[in-house]
Amino acid sequence: MKSFKTFDKEKVSFNLAKLKKGGEMFEVIIDPDKILEFKKGKLKAKESVMYEKVFFDAKKGLEASSEIMNKVFNTENVVEVIDVILNDGEIQFTQEYREEKQKEKFNRILEIISRNAIDAKTGLPHPRNRIESAMEEARVKIDVFKDAEEQVDDIVHKLKPIIPIKLAMKEIQIKIPAQYTGTAYGVVSKYGKILMDNWLNDGSWLCSVEIPAGIQNDFFDALNRLTQGTVESKVLR
Template sequence: MLVRYRVGKTTFEVVTKEGTVQKYRKGEIKSLDDVLITDTIFTSYAKREKAGTNQLQAAFQTESYQVSRKEYHLLLGGSTLPTQDCVETILQKGEVQVSSAERKEKLEKRKREVINFIHKYYVDPSKKLPHPVARIENALEECKVRVDADVPVEKQIPDIISKLVNVIPLKKTTLEGQLIVPHSFIGAASSIIARYVTVERESYSSHGCTYDIGIVPGEYDLFMSEMNRVTKGNFDFHVYSQQGAAATTSSTEKTKGNKTSKAKKGNKQK
């Protein structure tokens, strides 16, 4: 894998072992021997053109010799190799050249991150629930959305959403509702509640604990699944509003275990 660093009109290249440059930059690898395939600095590795001493001195403002690190250590007893500073600069600041296979893998990973982000933070406004992952993926294909592997997901989302809304309804929102857990299951459910939702208020009665909560849409299915697992379906969840929705509805959705039914409009059941 090549790392290229341009100074003025000259490009310097070093050849590294696959997957080592990022680890070196993070400090996970300390020795250059574990990073470099060869410690020669090239101006064109493809043509096997080596960088000259004068080029290195002019570009990096350092003394340099065209010998390998091994030869230099043998000659001068292991003192620091002058070209080491040049190599370190190239590794830290240079552009890593990736293979087509690595580029494809990186793009697929970023695309999956985009899909998961939309699934997690956006809902179908009419149903107040996130779209299935497969539907979001199909919408990206239908709209011919181009995902950039080098741009963070959050920066791409506004443009992507502006295209997807022509195919599927989307609104960034937070589901708000009321969760009721019987006393006998509060202990088992507490860690699930802490992991998936934000509790605005809680109160206790003879029936158990009532929580006013907010939940990211994309966590809804996991939350329901985990609550069913730890309570064996013995809980109630009423979705009664959407924070940030285009329009607020007063209808309530009641969930007990895996079953969902519509409650009377305007009635927030206790």
């Protein structure tokens, strides 16, 4: 995924991508739900903005002139300039959007931990509200741009000084056909820890992965989408 900077020095009324270049500040009004997909390479720049316009000051509606864009970016093509701003600039979200996404991601992580975590001493499930209280006490930081599944292990580790907790885990062996291996590693590693992997003679990828037991169905769904249902899998333990 392309590098992604954010900053919160000031409250804004738009979700923006901002780039200072050639002594000027350039701004683009972004679609906040699409910008991460752009950073993952799944969308084009023009699909990730609200308007195909470049501003000196979006709040005031002050657009950058063709002359200045040509001087600074060596092009008057607005889409090309937008692409540079999205790739090289900083992303600034409204406080409302950031808080909404923080809450959404917090609840998703809480759900995953509640479904998978047990008391490390008794082996019994922890009540959901106890886990939530521990997360608040630990002041866990939620990254709104990372998938919830990627954050679970780190957050559970931070909860251990507060409550005796561990995740119920499963080990699964999967075989990905050769034509899908290019993106398979990123998908698999998002859900769990790769314990073993091996490239087979036909170009397919064989691996075993340890994942939280409660996200097994989500894991299989993601693999089936990736491989159009051709993945082979076996639960080892």
